[in-house]
Structures are given as structure tokens and as C-alpha cells.
Amino acid sequence: MEEQLTLFVQYALNGIAMGAVYAMIAAGITLVYGLSRIIHFAVGELVMFGAFIALMVWEATGSFSWALAAAIPALAIIGLITERVVFRFTLKEPLTGFIVSLGLILVFQGTAVEIWSPNPKYSQPPLHGSWDFFDILVRKQSMLNLAIAAVVLAVCYVVLKKTTAGKSVRAVSDDPDASALMGIPVKKVIMATFIVGSALAGIAGCIIMTVGFISPFIGAVYLLRGFAVALIGGLGNIQGAAIAGIGLGIAESLAAGYVGPGWTDAYVFGTVVLVLLWRPTGLAGGAEGARI
């Protein structure tokens, strides 16, 4: 019995670290959706870009901090450019924005192939080894990744809930027209969310670089999970994204451990379908009246 409990905790712990990454990607998706109603399908490619930029800096400097520090502004700039050049013109037609984001996937993939070659790349993570707590092995890099994700999501939450800038974001999310009448620079707020959403993808990419191989074609995997988390948490709901992200990570890990491992994806996404049948607006509400 004790052995089974230890095993269960081990699986859960294994899943939390990846879940935090999913939560971060979903937070970016949910921020952008909440304000622009655009479902940004190229977010997986932003994660991929973040991973490659982090890898370049990590290999050049040997410093993970520098890698992280480089990925954030680089992706923020990409977010700024895509908003100014592409999405600004689709704000009144979110469906057009959605289709444009599909096109961006190919643009980002092609660019990545040109820059980094189509081959998968592997890098050393900064931390090796694990801690042993009563036969539960805690991987050091996973804990570092979890800590980074927790801090980033906590900062996002505090900024959104406790600062004037955050109130502006929430106001625009609730009613952009009324916000504009109140003097809130709606377009600038939307631009800022694209920047922050992309930067979050950059951080997630930096973490993913430490977990597994990266290639110009990994975007779809993380997009799928990011959207699943955003849907379960409720589109437009950042707290829901955090909870659902951790939940999906744990569900994946438990599926790998206790049921047919090859069917992990099927079990996980089957759960997503069931949750959405039960609560169409996600566990924490969202969608129609997106709440950030």
C-alpha cells in the first residue's frame, strides 16, 4: 500500500513540471483570446522559436539565465511585430485573425528550418540529478522549471489583479468600447497582451529546451496541449489555465504510468472532451464572458 502511494506521488510529481509548462502556454493563448477574440494558432511555433533562441544563447554562453533572458525579449519583439503587422488589421474580424495565424505557422516553421535546419536538436539542461525524499525522486531540473513557471504565472496574476495596467486589461476584456470611452488605450492594451503572450511562449520554449529535443516542427504538440488547457480552464481565464495545466500534466503522467502508455494522448484528450461536454465553458468558466 505504501509502495503504491509512493508510486502515485512519483507519477503526480513527474506530471506537475510539464503541466506548469502547459499552463504557461495556455495563459498566453488565453490572454490574447480574452482581449482580441483571436485564437492564435501559431503559439506553438512561438514556443519553438523561444526554444531555439534559448538554445543558441545557452550554447554560446553556457548560462541558462542568459538563455532565458534572451528568449523573453526576442519573443516579445516577435509578438509586437505580429500584432502590428498582422493581427491589428484583423481585430474586427477574429475569424480572419484565426486563419492568418494558421498561415503564420508555416511562415515560422519555414523560417526556423532556414535558420536552424530541419533536424531535431538536443541540449544539456543546466541542472542534473535528483533529490530523494522517502523514495520519491524529485528531478532538479523539473523543480527549477516548475519554479520558473510558478513565478511567471504568479506575476501575471498579480499584475492582472492588483495593478492599474492589469485593471485596464480586464476592462478591455470585459467591454472594449466602454473602456475606450473611459480613456483606456484599447489598441495599446491589446498590443501589450500580444507581447506578453508571446513572451510567455518564449519562457515555455526555454523550459522545453531543457526537457526534450526540439525541432522546427514541435509547435503542434504544444499548441494542442496549450489549447486543451485553455479550453478546460475556460478561454479567457488565466487562473483556470494554471489549474488545468497542472491537471493535464498529472493526467498525462498517470496515464503513462497506469494505463496503456502508447495511448496517453488519447486518454488525455478524451478527458478534455468529457470535461467540455460537462462544462462547455471550461471548469473555471470563461468563453462567452471571458474573464481575465
Place this chain on the structure above:
Amino acid sequence: MKTKQLLLSTVAAAFLAAPVAGALAQGKTGIVKIGVNETLSGKFVGVGLPPTTAIRLAVHEVNEKGFKVGDTTYKFEPIILDNRSEGSVMVANATRLIEDDKVKVIFGPTLSLLANQSQEITVPANVINFSAAGSWQGLGYLKDPKKPLLFGTQLPLPDLALSEVDAMKQLGAKKIAYMGSDDDTTRGNMGPFLAEAKKQGLQAELILFPYNTADFSSFVTRAKSMGLEAVFFLHPQVSAPNLMRAMVELKAFPKGFAGRGMLPAAALTQAIGKPVPFPFISVNATPDLSYPATPAQKAFADKLKGTGVDLGATINFAFFSYDFVPMLAAAMTKAGTVTDTAKIAAALKTITYNGAGGKVCIAKDVQTAIYDGAQIIVREGKVSAKAFPSSCK
């Protein structure tokens, strides 16, 4: 006057006849189009890029002299199409190659999932199709008399299984995991290994995972909870360092790691930044290009480096096509035709070609290639390489 006219006529005739005589001396020339339908982008690019790079090299080398069929000197013209790792694109490419380009020979796809679909198009069209796909062997296609134009370019799986199970025994493990991505490649390859392991008294458990798995913690934890002592890892090769890092950090598979076609760098530096603390054995379905055992293998490795194409962890897959291009030319010469695929296939089965992979020939009982294999062993940071010479006569 007559003499002058005769002289002028003779000179003019000689002048006019010169190119014709030159052409006759040179013989006729012709082009043989060969199709390449590979994964050159998309998530399986690592599988298709090395054999395609090798085909480009081999075609260039064959074309330097050309090859004779009757009185005609032929050159190959490769038509290389990217199937983007997608079944629908692969089907469109195969159809285009056969119906529009009228090719009689197609190389690829190497990926089992796509190769299984490819043969559904090439077999009825009477087109010779080369592929290293393990599933062609696993599903019995290469023993099927109704599919005489399919040629495998990977060693016979039962031969590989013998070497792979031998590796597990070298690790001293009795309870082992067979791990691979949950796809046609693993399902097409695992049968002979599992049968051989059982025959030799090993208890093997199958652990499959989604192809894009980044974090192997839970799969490794599962194996540990089952008391498995060592792992045989099939693919994707690029995930081997991640798996080994999880093994070290979660204290799983204490007796070690074996895999197919893994680069020793995965165990030496990539997994944990220093050599892994357990033995590592790579049983290669091809010769190894990171530790080439013969001058021919080294020359091939150098040529691949010279292309400047980054072939990554699957560089050895270049062997899946390189020697088969000149072998095809030799078969066409022997068959006396570049279009009659039945005759070319029959000739192909009788040829032993001295190539980069040693003596290369087609096995008698299953229509797949035999050439040199290799075993690369890493113990306490020291690498040893052993070639398994081809059994071709």
C-alpha cells in the same frame, strides 16, 4: 578538274561524317529517371534526410561515368519529392512519379507508416520500390511472392534481433523493457526481437510512448515499478539522451541501455554532460559512421560531411540508400533493360556489390539487403566498436 572535285567531295564527306563517327564512337546516351519520395520536412525529417542526401551523392558518382545498358550509356536523373511527413502528400508524390514522370524505380519513404502506404501504389504499378521500413519485413511484404518489386534496405530483422538480444545478455539483464514510439516503425520491428528474447529466456515488457514525448519520467517510473533491469530502445534516436538522463535521475534500468542505431555521443556527453554510469550498447542496422570500421565506411562518412548537410542523430540512415543506387545501375546493365522492372529485380537479386557497407546483396529468404552491421559499446566512458561483416558471398 575531276581529281580536284573528287578531293573536295572527299574532304566535305569526311567533314560531315566526323560528328557521326564521333557519336558512334561515343555510343548512344540516355537518361533513367528515378523517384525519391522522402520525409524532407515535417516531424520525421530526420528519417528521410540522410538517405536522400546519400542518393544525391550516389547519383553524382554513378553519373560521372554513367552505366551501360546494351550500347547505350545511361545516367540517372533523380526526381526528389518531399512528402512533408504526411500520408496524403506521399500518395500524391508517388502518383506523380509513376503517372507523370514515368519512373520505374522509387526510393523511399523510409518511414514505416508511409512506406506501408507507398507499396499499395507501387506494387500494382509494377514499379521497383526501395525502403528501409522495418514494417515491410514485419508485415511479411518482403516474403510475399505477389510483391516481387519491393526491396528492403535494412538488414533482415531476425539477424538484427539476434544481435540485439545478445546485447541485452551482455548487459546481464533478465527482465527488460522494449521501448519505442507507438507507431508503425516500432510495431513493424518489435516482433522478431520479442520472439528472440523469449526464445533466449528473457522476460521482455513492451513500453510504448507517443512520438513527441519530451519527458520520459513517467515511462521510466513505470518500468522501474515493474522491476525491469535494462532497456532496449528502438526509436526515435534523438530521444535517447532524454531517456538515459531520466534513467540516471530516477535510478531506473540499473543494468544499462541498448538501442538500435544510437550514436555513442548520446551516452558519452549528451545525456548528463559526462559518460552515463551504466553500459550502453548500440546495435546498428547499418555500419556506424561515427566510428567507421573500414576505409570504405570512413570515405563515405567524409563525403557526407563534405555535403555540409546536418544529418544529426540519424546519420547512419544514409546507408539505407547509398549502395543501392550503383547496385541498381549494375542490375540494369545485367538485365539489359532500364524499363523492364521484373528483369531488373531478378538481376538485382543476383548481384553482390562491393560498396560502403561492405559486400551488399539481397537475402535469399526475405527480399531485403545484407551488408555490414556494427555494435558500438560504451563502458565507463570508453568506446569500442565492432563490425559485423556482411554474410554475402
